[in-house]
Amino acid sequence: MTLEISSALVKELRQKTGAGMMNCKKALQETNGNFEEAIKTLRQKGLASADKKVLRRASEGLVNSYIHTGGKIGVLVEVNCETDFVARREEFQELVKNIAMQIAASPEVIYISTDDIPQEIFIAEKEIELKKDDLTNKPIEIKEKIILGRVEKTLKTLSLLNQPFIRDLNITVEELIKEKISLFGENIKIKRFTRYILGN
Incomplete structure (x- = not known):
């Protein structure tokens, strides 16, 4: 039944x-x-x-801005989809607005994905971890695993897609995007963003 x-x-x-x-x-x-x-x-x-x-080409979409209360932080973001029809939908516009707010609320975020982070930053973070005292007496293999785990965690803090979504902390921004891909039936990509901080 x-x-x-x-x-x-x-x-x-x-x-x-x-x-x-x-x-x-x-x-x-x-x-x-x-x-x-x-x-x-x-x-x-x-x-x-x-x-x-996610492999399909997305060249339509929206550029949107968000100015945080008090006018001290501003964000410009471009989010792409496949068709103008989806770009005009209220749900897509709300998604772009939420992403702009997410960027404003995530001051450490510099990159869209961990894939965008330059190799030099990975190497520099690894060097920092290597010098930490708590790893001195650990066996090489264990030390390597700990270092890689810590570096990965640090790099995720720099990546927008890895952030917990501000309106639902149970999902990441990447999972939010995938939900919307499923809803619209089109690929959606965050193309680029710029954050403005007053005085910087």
């Missing part, structure tokens, strides 16, 4: 995830009405289909 799901619950799940009404209803039925499990199910399915779309 199929579990009867209220339309209010389906609507709430749709607002939370951006997935289609039928997908939301199906996810709730599959998880016996468990809201959190339904979110996980939709994310897993969304991320799987989104991964196939």
Whole structure:
């Protein structure tokens, strides 16, 4: 017997995830009405289909700005999608605005992805970790693993895609983008951004 799901619950799940009404209803039925499990199910399915779309060319989109309260921090960001139709959608515009706010709220972020970080920074961070006293008596293999783990953690703080999303700390910006790729059926990419700080 199929579990009867209220339309209010389906609507709430749709607002939370951006997935289609039928997908939301199906996810709730599959998880016996468990809201959190339904979110996980939709994310897993969304991320799987989104991964196939990330290779497609995205040359439409929006440039948007965000000025933080008090006018001391400003952000310009370009986010690309595949068609003008998606670029005009309210959900896409909201996504671009949220990304601009994320950049304003993440002062350490310099790069879009860890892939964009120059090799020199990786080497410099490795050198810093090598000189730390707490690693002195550790065996070489263990020392190497610890150093790589620490460097990776540091580099993630510089990457926008690795940041917890300010409006939902359970997902990263990368997972947010993949959710929207699944929602729109198009590739979405953060192309570039500039952060302005008053006096700098």
